Amino acid sequence: MFLKRIEIQGFKSFADKTVLEFEQGVTSIVGPNGSGKSNIADAIRWVMGEMSIKSLRGASMQDVIFAGTQTRKPVNFAEVSLVLDNSNKTFPIDFEEVIVTRRVFRSGESVYMINRASCRLKDIHELFMDTGLGRDGYSIIGQGNVSQILSTKSEDRRSIFEEAA
Amino acid sequence: MFLKRIEIQGFKSFADKTVLEFEQGVTSIVGPNGSGKSNIADAIRWVMGEMSIKSLRGASMQDVIFAGTQTRKPVNFAEVSLVLDNSNKTFPIDFEEVIVTRRVFRSGESVYMINRASCRLKDIHELFMDTGLGRDGYSIIGQGNVSQILSTKSEDRRSIFEEAA
Amino acid sequence: MEEHFSNQFSKINKSFAEVFSELFGGGRGRLYLSEPDNILESGIEIEVQMPGKGLQNIDLYSGGEKSFIAIALLFAILKVKPTPFCILDEIDAALDDVNVSRFASYLRNYLSMTQFIVITHRRGTMEASNILYGVTMQEKGVSKLLSLHIDDIKDEMAN
Amino acid sequence: MEEHFSNQFSKINKSFAEVFSELFGGGRGRLYLSEPDNILESGIEIEVQMPGKGLQNIDLYSGGEKSFIAIALLFAILKVKPTPFCILDEIDAALDDVNVSRFASYLRNYLSMTQFIVITHRRGTMEASNILYGVTMQEKGVSKLLSLHIDDIKDEMAN
Ligand SMILES: Nc1ncnc2c1ncn2[C@@H]1O[C@H](COP(=O)(O)OP(=O)(O)OP(=O)(O)O)[C@@H](O)[C@H]1O
Ligand SMILES: Nc1ncnc2c1ncn2[C@@H]1O[C@H](COP(=O)(O)OP(=O)(O)OP(=O)(O)O)[C@@H](O)[C@H]1O
Numbered sequence: 015m016f017l018k019r020i021e022i023q024g025f026k027s028f029a030d031k032t033v034l035e036f037e038q039g040v041t042s043i044v045g046p047n048g049s050g051k052s053n054i055a056d057a058i059r060w061v062m063g064e065m066s067i068k069s070l071r072g073a074s075m076q077d078v079i080f081a082g083t084q085t086r087k088p089v090n091f092a093e094v095s096l097v098l099d100n101s102n103k104t105f106p107i108d109f110e111e112v113i114v115t116r117r118v119f120r121s122g123e124s125v126y127m128i129n130r131a132s133c134r135l136k137d138i139h140e141l142f143m144d145t146g147l148g149r150d151g152y153s154i155i156g157q158g159n160v161s162q163i164l165s166t167k168s169e170d171r172r173s174i175f176e177e178a179a
Numbered sequence: 180m181f182l183k184r185i186e187i188q189g190f191k192s193f194a195d196k197t198v199l200e201f202e203q204g205v206t207s208i209v210g211p212n213g214s215g216k217s218n219i220a221d222a223i224r225w226v227m228g229e230m231s232i233k234s235l236r237g238a239s240m241q242d243v244i245f246a247g248t249q250t251r252k253p254v255n256f257a258e259v260s261l262v263l264d265n266s267n268k269t270f271p272i273d274f275e276e277v278i279v280t281r282r283v284f285r286s287g288e289s290v291y292m293i294n295r296a297s298c299r300l301k302d303i304h305e306l307f308m309d310t311g312l313g314r315d316g317y318s319i320i321g322q323g324n325v326s327q328i329l330s331t332k333s334e335d336r337r338s339i340f341e342e343a344a
Numbered sequence: 345m346e347e348h349f350s351n352q353f354s355k356i357n358k359s360f361a362e363v364f365s366e367l368f369g370g371g372r373g374r375l376y377l378s379e380p381d382n383i384l385e386s387g388i389e390i391e392v393q394m395p396g397k398g399l400q401n402i403d404l405y406s407g408g409e410k411s412f413i414a415i416a417l418l419f420a421i422l423k424v425k426p427t428p429f430c431i432l433d434e435i436d437a438a439l440d441d442v443n444v445s446r447f448a449s450y451l452r453n454y455l456s457m458t459q460f461i462v463i464t465h466r467r468g469t470m471e472a473s474n475i476l477y478g479v480t481m482q483e484k485g486v487s488k489l490l491s492l493h494i495d496d497i498k499d500e501m502a503n
Numbered sequence: 504m505e506e507h508f509s510n511q512f513s514k515i516n517k518s519f520a521e522v523f524s525e526l527f528g529g530g531r532g533r534l535y536l537s538e539p540d541n542i543l544e545s546g547i548e549i550e551v552q553m554p555g556k557g558l559q560n561i562d563l564y565s566g567g568e569k570s571f572i573a574i575a576l577l578f579a580i581l582k583v584k585p586t587p588f589c590i591l592d593e594i595d596a597a598l599d600d601v602n603v604s605r606f607a608s609y610l611r612n613y614l615s616m617t618q619f620i621v622i623t624h625r626r627g628t629m630e631a632s633n634i635l636y637g638v639t640m641q642e643k644g645v646s647k648l649l650s651l652h653i654d655d656i657k658d659e660m661a662n
């Protein structure tokens with residue numbers, strides 16, 4: 015399994031629909047301070063079912079929706095889709111490609127989808143369970159968090175080991 | 180007033196006597212990870228009377244004394260002297276140059292000196308009072324601490340303003 | 345449950361020892377349980393000795409050394425239980441230029457198991473990637489994506 | 504006491520507004536008291552608007568933007584009450600290359616009031632200094648000082 019593509023629209027600073035294609039190997043994302051690089055990492059964490067507002071650096075769930083600028087109006091919804099290659103059947107479902115989608119409206123209403131079929135958030139959590147891609151795991155290391163693995167008290171270090179167990 | 184020189188001996192990784200001469204302007208200190216750059220900042224903080232072990236990254240006051248390596252024996256004491264130009268009489272004492280010295284032995288015994296005359300720690304704290312060079316002030320910004328001015332709760336931000344008041 | 349955790353833990357410990365001496369070119373890294381009798385709740389201690397230095401408390405290490413030790417631990421865990429992809433957001437920020445290149449070339453050892461997406465400002469890391477995306481805000485407040493080639497980097501960083 | 508603090512506070516606020524728009528090339532920075540009636544205990548709020556962006560909560564800003572806002576605040580305080588010298592330990596770590604040069608050249612505006620000692624891995628900051636010291640551990644575990652010239656930097660970082 016690997017990440018083929020991510021489509022972001024209306025999520026944080028990505029007002030317009032933006033698509034990042036990936037291959038196996040190493041992809042680097044570069045750019046000036048504040049340009050939107052960590053927002054891409056937040057988009058991936060969010061579509062995988064992240065429910066903690068704090069770890070998305072916002073104060074409310076609506077903070078992920080593009081809030082407008084001096085020349086642009088705010089938008090009504092944020093949507094992110096993650097397209098994963100499933101040819102080695104890491105996910106126990108019978109598709110070559112798995113598309114996970116999450117959408118949230120300003121009204122607070124949320125939509126979750128797997129391969130364009132609507133589902134519950136719980137289904138998305140279950141999809142990623144046991145792949146090591148869990149939200150508490152080590153598959154997303156946020157900005158400034160790398161040394162936290164060391165500096166927390168020894169009992170706080172367990173979660174990364176449990177995820178790997 | 181400005182910092183003319185700092186002499187470090189037996190403090191952390193500075194086993195041998197090391198002297199850094201400074202001028203007005205900007206001095207950069209560079210070098211590989213773990214080579215001893217932040218130890219110089221710790222030495223300055225320490226000689227100015229820092230008493231918090233935690234802000235010196237140690238577990239006990241003896242942690243500042245050179246602990247030895249595979250080829251070198253530990254030493255018995257750490258000593259740092261800060262030589263300040265006082266020609267504009269920032270310090271209300273009648274010397275062109277003020278030398279502040281601090282020494283600690285493995286036994287725990289400490290020695291403080293101003294211009295080679297022994298004094299108390301309190302005298303060193305009083306010397307730096309009102310110059311903005313206090314330990315809680317903004318004259319030493321430790322590694323990784325720059326964003327802390329912003330991320331703490333609003334009531335924690337006061338100390339840097341009070342120092343400047 | 346207990347047996348499974350302690351099996352995995354000893355595998356990660358073994359892998360940490362290997363990764364540590366590869367990344368640092370020597371020295372020793374070791375993980376152990378603070379309360380070995382209480383496997384399911386015990387805290388995890390990390391003991392590290394840099395090449396040529398004495399054994400010391402992890403807090404005495406420098407900012408860059410701590411980042412690098414954490415990176416070694418991450419790689420050790422990825423070796424034992426790889427994840428399909430891994431997003432790293434500026435984990436190289438505290439490293440010096442030599443350690444950035446060590447980290448960047450070490451990443452390439454894991455490509456058969458894990459896909460990496462790395463956010464960075466450091467040139468050594470950019471040079472180790474096969475795809476490069478630039479994110480800019482030509483229109484203030486709105487992020488746009490550019491597909492870059494490593495040669496563009498000099499210009500890109502300049503504007 | 505109250506009067507003195509609120510005088511200083513409004514001076515720092517004015518200076519923050521000036522420094523902010525100089526460093527960021529526009530936008531607005533403002534400091535205000537969370538409880539204006541209780542001057543001696545009130546918390547201090549920071550409100551910032553980047554050039555061309557909307558006003559937003561300080562937590563939504565990026566890692567580099569937050570560092571840069573903190574640097575602007577530090578310079579604002581140094582303007583109102585300079586200290587004789589100031590030690591900065593890798594405060595440029597989260598900045599991109601363009602912001603590193605902005606920070607490095609802004610430092611030079613303060614030289615008549617404050618002496619700076621800056622620990623850094625970033626070339627832009629090194630280039631703004633008049634004296635350069637290298638710290639290495641040729642003998643493992645023992646720090647040694649070298650006096651460097653900016654041209655040495657390429658070699659120094661490489662070994
Ligand atoms: N009492 C001591 N005796 C001997 N060595 C010590 C002592 N205390 C700290 N050290 C050494 O100092 C090193 C850390 O130095 P320092 O924090 O100054 O590095 P640095 O140059 O700032 O690196 P970085 O660029 O990673 O921040 C540690 O590796 C540790 O071995
Ligand atoms: N809901 C939103 N609507 C519009 N813009 C937003 C929203 N949420 C965050 N932003 C913008 O995103 C920017 C931060 O982006 P991000 O954290 O991705 O930067 P970055 O590229 O990672 O920068 P750095 O290199 O400093 O880490 C902020 O300046 C903020 O204006």
Ligand SMILES: [Mg+2]
Binds near residue numbers: 051052053157433
């Ligand atoms: Mg970021």
Ligand SMILES: [Mg+2]
Binds near residue numbers: 216217322406408
């Ligand atoms: Mg350091």
